Amino acid sequence: MLLDGDKWRRTFDAYERDAWRFEAQPTYTMAGEAESVARFLRREPKPGDHNARWHERVRGYVTSGRSIGRVRVVRRPLTDYQGYQFAWGIPGNVAAGEGIRILDVTYEDYDLPLSGTDWWMFDEERVVHLNYRPDGTQINRELFAGDISPYLEWKRISLAHSVPFSEYVRENE
Numbered sequence: 001m002l003l004d005g006d007k008w009r010r011t012f013d014a015y016e017r018d019a020w021r022f023e024a025q026p027t028y029t030m031a032g033e034a035e036s037v038a039r040f041l042r043r044e045p046k047p048g049d050h051n052a053r054w055h056e057r058v059r060g061y062v063t064s065g066r067s068i069g070r071v072r073v074v075r076r077p078l079t080d081y082q083g084y085q086f087a088w089g090i091p092g093n094v095a096a097g098e099g100i101r102i103l104d105v106t107y108e109d110y111d112l113p114l115s116g117t118d119w120w121m122f123d124e125e126r127v128v129h130l131n132y133r134p135d136g137t138q139i140n141r142e143l144f145a146g147d148i149s150p151y152l153e154w155k156r157i158s159l160a161h162s163v164p165f166s167e168y169v170r171e172n173e
Contacts, residue, residue, distance in 0.1 A: 003141040015122040021070035022119050027081040027136040040084040055096035062097035069099030071158040076106045101162035112154050127151050
């Protein structure tokens with residue numbers, strides 16, 4: 001089942017305990033971010049309200065007793081988009097309460113779906129695939145109807161081999 005617009009928002013917001021993302025794309029090409037990425041690449045200052053709507057949602061989830069997090073896969077050197085995420089996106093997300101970890105696969109590949117596959121897992125019961133074109137443009141979101149045990153194992157492995165964002169930045173400055 002494809003999840004677009006309001007259906008996606010309702011599915012996302014309905015989680016009860018834990019929302020978790022495996023984020024593997026080297027670049028995301030989203031119309032809503034194009035100007036921000038361009039400003040970052042021109043080395044302009046980050047606007048004070050950057051990503052404020054997402055931060056508000058994250059704070060709401062956390063305040064309600066739910067957790068939200070992700071593991072971000074990277075290979076060095078970072079892409080321009082990953083540089084943008086590290087400088088403008090992730091710090092604010094973490095400050096809002098999102099648990100973000102970095103899995104650097106520059107020298108190792110783990111037994112994970114590292115072919116550019118992104119997905120969200122909700123309450124360790126439902127998985128939604130985020131399907132992308134090679135340029136990072138999202139095609140669709142699709143509720144996965146099969147056995148989620150491999151995803152639970154991939155989540156376990158990626159958490160075990162990743163480090164908190166702040167630690168990764170400190171060790172790789």
